Amino acid sequence: MLKNLALICRMEIPSKYYISDYKIPIDEYFVFGLSVDCVIFGYHEGEIKVLLVQRDAEPFKGHWALIGDLVEPNQNLRDAANNVLEKLTGLKNIYMKQFFTFGSVDRHPIGRVVTVGYFSLVNSMDYNPIASSWAKSAQWFSISDLPELAFDHHNILQKGIETLKNEVRHKPTGFELLPSKFTLLELQLLYEALLGYKFDKSNFRKKILEMKILKPLNEVKENVSHRPAKLYSFDEKSYRALEKEGFSFQL
Amino acid sequence: MLKNLALICRMEIPSKYYISDYKIPIDEYFVFGLSVDCVIFGYHEGEIKVLLVQRDAEPFKGHWALIGDLVEPNQNLRDAANNVLEKLTGLKNIYMKQFFTFGSVDRHPIGRVVTVGYFSLVNSMDYNPIASSWAKSAQWFSISDLPELAFDHHNILQKGIETLKNEVRHKPTGFELLPSKFTLLELQLLYEALLGYKFDKSNFRKKILEMKILKPLNEVKENVSHRPAKLYSFDEKSYRALEKEGFSFQL
DNA sequence: ATACTTAAAGTAAAAAATACAATAAGTATT
DNA sequence: AATACTTATTGTATTTTTTACTTTAAGTAT
Known part of the structure; x- marks a missing residue:
């Protein structure tokens, strides 16, 4: 039985919805596949990492790839991206941002698949691939030492890195x-890892504290063999308030 | 005759391309329409303008809308966006940038249409809607005085404005x-119009000239009833060179 | 008690941003 | 031709921010 929406469209959509003079019947425009691909960033031991999985099916079997999936006909983009992330890491409520859409005609061998790129920032302590059900195939890679990637995922990843570095500042x-x-x-x-250059310790501290977006806690770092430093947390409320008054973060 | 690519896929694509366990047959994922919508910015008499057209067909007949069109099955996104712009204004080689993709399930009454938003910056002297073939329906609107818009074009436009203001700085x-x-x-x-605040004339001049991205010309402004100012042009080569050395534009 | 490590605070010099003031170079008017 | 008028362009003193160090504090390890 045939359920393709494009055909349903051709049968059901009244002609008043034909918004331009198209060269071919309008249902023939409904032939796109849509996917999301997620660039999942982590940070560990001074390096920015990205989570990749090894494909176990053709095409590009054995290649490393971003995680992603086709979007369901009734699924919103953001939900699709969140699902992909959750399926791999089990994590919810993670910072996630759409950064670019890739639609080259021949980017996917299966047909015309347009993919929307999202990136997410994960505290790497929250996710260890070894413990995941995808264990055998998921792995953190430093962004300065990446393997060859499937499809056009190299493009997508580079654009994601660029966007992150830009946003972060x-x-x-x-x-x-x-x-x-x-x-x-x-x-x-x-x-320093994100931006690629060093700060003066004293000046960095001064600058960030003056912004008033950190909440000092009455706790210090544990298990260090020297004077322990005070712990802080990001004060989102305070940041939102300052933002309304025209403050803009800058590093 | 049936030309839907999704069906062709189902017949021709070997099963090794079925990259996950999908709940429904893979051809049923190829039911998306794809469009581009362009936010065309201009600048005239101290105000940022945007070019809108009045729809002459259902749905939203009579409403103002961004210009856009369905993407052809074999057309790249950028080409589709450039075509739309050229069809309306006749202009080529215009600065154009993809800024966001809108894919809410119910954003379009005709079916699932995902749209990729582009914005372009046009020197408003280069295009006068009166002279265009769309004359009767195209018009510049100040972004501070917009009409009600068709579809989710209000969202798209606001996101475009936000992106422009962010990028411009x-x-x-x-x-x-x-x-x-x-x-x-x-x-x-x-x-001042773009950022919404005033600069000190003397300091603005100093700052922008120190960047060395303007080429002073041996020409002055004509037809003014007072001392004419020197003309400058943007020195793209110089900017690219400085950018490589780590310079970043900031206002 | 002493050495060692990092945290945290301070400080002087340099650079940049800001707020004006002064002068120059045109056009328009008398 | 002299004068008023308008905007361009240059200059300058003050304040603020950034930068490069220095000093002191507070913990752990020997």
Whole structure:
């Protein structure tokens, strides 16, 4: 039995909906597949990582790839992206952002599949691929040492990295990569990894504290063999309030 | 005769391409329509404008809308967006940027149509709707005084405006809205309109000239009833060179 | 008690941003 | 031709921010 919506359209949609003079019947425009691909960033030991899976089916069997999936006919894009992330990591409520849509005619061997790229920032402590059901095939890779990727995933990943680096300097999103309680030095090292250059410790501290977007906690870092640093958490409420007054994060 | 690619897929694509366990046959995922919608920005008399057309067909007949069109099965997204712009304005080689993809399940009454938003910056001197073949229906609107829009075009437009305002402050794209030769005051007024606040004339001039991205011309503004200002043009080569050295535009 | 490590605070110099002021170079008017 | 008028362009003093270090504090390890 035939359920293709394009055909249903041809039968049911009144001609008043034909919004232009198309060269071919309008149902023949409904031939696109739609997918989402997720660039999942993590941070570990001073390096920005990205989560990849090894494909166990053709095409590109054995190649590493971004995780992604076809979007269901009745599924919103954001839901599709969240599902993909949750299926792999079990994580919900993760920072996620659409960054670009890739639609080259020949990007997918199965047909015309347009894919929407999302990136998400995961505190790498929250997810260990070894413990996941995809264990055998999922792995964190440093973005400076990537394997060859399936499809046009190299393009997608590069665009994702570019967008992240750009966003991170103007919005306080980098925090998502850290545990909820962190020291100022940990934050500094994260930003050094993200932006690719060093900060002066004293000046970094001054600058970030002056912004008033960190909440100082009455706790210190444990299990260090030297003076423990005070822990802070990102103060989202305070940031939102400042943003309304015209403040804009800048590093 | 039936030409739907989804069906062709079902017949011809070997099972090794079935990349996951899908709940429904894979051809039933190929039911999406794809379109592009363009937010065309112009600048005139100190105001940021956007070009809208009045729909002459259902749905939303009579409503103003962004210009856009369905993407052909063998057409790349960028080409589709350029075509739409050229069909309306006759302009080629216009700055154009993809900014977001809108895919809510019920955003289009004809079926599942996902639309990719592009914005373009047009020097409004280059296009006058009166002279165009769409004359009767195309019109510039100030972004502070917009009519009600068809579909979810209000969302798309707002997201486009947000993206423009964001981009303009970190990349020298605002220049695209001016004629190729402009005075420093004209540039300042443009940025004041884009960013929503005033600059000190002397300081703005100092800052922008220090960037070394403007080429001073041996020409002055004509037809003004006071001392004419020197004309400048944006020096793209110089900007690209500086960018490689790590310079980043900031206003 | 001492050495060692990192946290946290301070400080002086340099650079950049800001707010004006002064001068220059045109056009329009008398 | 002299004068008023308008905007362009240059200059300058003050304030603020950034930068590069220095000093002191507070913990752990020996």
